Amino acid sequence: MTVERTSPSSVEARFTLSGQRPLQLERPIVTASGVLGFGAEAAELVDLRDVGLFVTRGVSLAARGGAGLPRMVEVPGGMMHAIGRENPGVDEVIDRHGAAWRAAPCAIAISLVAADLPSLGKLIARLESHADLVGADAYELDLTVPSDVLGGRRWESSLEESTRCIDAARDSTELPLIVKVSPDVVTPAQFAGAAADAGADLLSVSGSPVGFLPNRTRAASALAEGEGELSGPLIRPRALAAVANAAASGALPIVGGGGIGSPADALDYFAAGADLISLGSALWADADLPRAVIESARRAAASRGGSRVADLVGTALRRTATR
Ligand SMILES: Cc1cc2nc3c(=O)[nH]c(=O)nc-3n(C[C@H](O)[C@H](O)[C@H](O)COP(=O)(O)O)c2cc1C
Numbered sequence: 526m527t528v529e530r531t532s533p534s535s536v537e538a539r540f541t542l543s544g545q546r547p548l549q550l551e552r553p554i555v556t557a558s559g560v561l562g563f564g565a566e567a568a569e570l571v572d573l574r575d576v577g578l579f580v581t582r583g584v585s586l587a588a589r590g591g592a593g594l595p596r597m598v599e600v601p602g603g604m605m606h607a608i609g610r611e612n613p614g615v616d617e618v619i620d621r622h623g624a625a626w627r628a629a630p631c632a633i634a635i636s637l638v639a640a641d642l643p644s645l646g647k648l649i650a651r652l653e654s655h656a657d658l659v660g661a662d663a664y665e666l667d668l669t670v671p672s673d674v675l676g677g678r679r680w681e682s683s684l685e686e687s688t689r690c691i692d693a694a695r696d697s698t699e700l701p702l703i704v705k706v707s708p709d710v711v712t713p714a715q716f717a718g719a720a721a722d723a724g725a726d727l728l729s730v731s732g733s734p735v736g737f738l739p740n741r742t743r744a745a746s747a748l749a750e751g752e753g754e755l756s757g758p759l760i761r762p763r764a765l766a767a768v769a770n771a772a773a774s775g776a777l778p779i780v781g782g783g784g785i786g787s788p789a790d791a792l793d794y795f796a797a798g799a800d801l802i803s804l805g806s807a808l809w810a811d812a813d814l815p816r817a818v819i820e821s822a823r824r825a826a827a828s829r830g831g832s833r834v835a836d837l838v839g840t841a842l843r844r845t846a847t848r
Contacts, residue, residue: 530830536823537833540577540801542778546726548663548701550577550632550801553822553834554815555780557731557805558582558636558665558705559608563618565625571808575815576631577801580665580703581622583638586648588614593749598738603757603784604806605736607750610638610670615651619658627660634663634703640673642693649697663701666694666725668710669732669754681710681732688723695724703780707732707754708763713771721776730768731782731803734760756806758784765797772798773842786811788821795822795834796841 542548558580561567573579591611598605612618626633635652639645652659668680668687680687691704704725710716717728733754738747746752764783772779781794782803791802804814811817822834829836 531827531832533820533823533827536826536831537835538819538823540835542701542726544726546699546701548632548726552577552631552815552819553801554578554818555634555729555731555782555801555803556580556808556815557782557803558667560805560808563612563622563625564629564633565622568625568629571812571815574630575819578632578634578663579629580634581618581626581636582612583610583636583667583670584612584615584618584648584652585610585638586615586644586651588612588617589638595748596750598747598753600736600738600755600757600759602759603755605738605748605753605755606733607748607753609750610667612638615648619652619655623655623658623660627658632662633660634665635659635661636665636667636705637694638667638670639690640671642690645690645693646697649694653698661700663703663726664694664698665703665705665729666691667705667732669705669707679707679709679735681706681716684711684716684719687716688719691720691723691725701726703727703729705729705732705780706767707734708760708767708783709734710767713767714774714776717771717774717776717779725777727780727801728771728777729780729782729803730764730771730799731780731805733783734763756784758786760784761790761793765793768794768799769797769842772839785814785818788814788817791818792821792825792837793841795837796839798839798842800835800838
């Protein structure tokens, strides 16, 4: 019989970002932007007391109409979507969802969507001027959206333009800033270093990489937009590689995710160097996943004699030592 040196229930799960812009999360669990909507509707699906940070659906300065139909298609091992970050614009979103954010039993990050720097600055200014109504604990800068400066390519495809974007966000707020990219990001380790220098506090390597699928019966693409965003188990190995690469740089704490469908998947992300775990589309089928991940992480840490979930972070990196 194995005797556990630590009781799982006494394993510390809290995540603390100290320094100039502190952030304390009760659980190392982040809900991925978009999959649970803006906030009020999320509480009907997931018990937010099991979540550390709820990231809202993407919010832009002006309303975005979103993409045409079809905007979602099944692909082997997951789905491809092109929603176009549809939202009614920041003022309307604050009116409709601010109360739910302020009452949430977990921390809230607003996902920022901007195609150019002036609108990013104005978006943050608008959120900051309504800080009492918004009640945000952090911002997540979405660099998986198209940039006007890059002719519609994603921000994350250019280290230089991404750095400018992070700089602009940093200049506009004192709140903790999470920068979100996908496994498509240019050299994750280099990106993490540049993001840290530009003032990011966390790097979320959990976004959807780009996919494409033709419609076989029509001379067209399966999605009206052409390319789409991939979610689900098919992206997991690529996302784990990007997380490991970014984490090995040691530049920033990492939010890791993409295709997590079970507690074991989440443990893989901790092992690859993620400090926080992002849960996305799997929540639609398994609303208890946040709790299951925490319990499993506590048990795993305890069985190794650890006293903190953080003891699980990066254990696979030490052996691969790819730096
Ligand atoms: C329907 C849907 C809408 C999404 N909307 C957003 C969004 O508004 N902003 C964003 O950063 N990511 C968005 N995403 C991407 C997710 O946040 C997440 O990064 C991606 O789905 C990968 O995680 P998963 O495989 O665990 O779902 C969306 C994903 C889906 C499926």
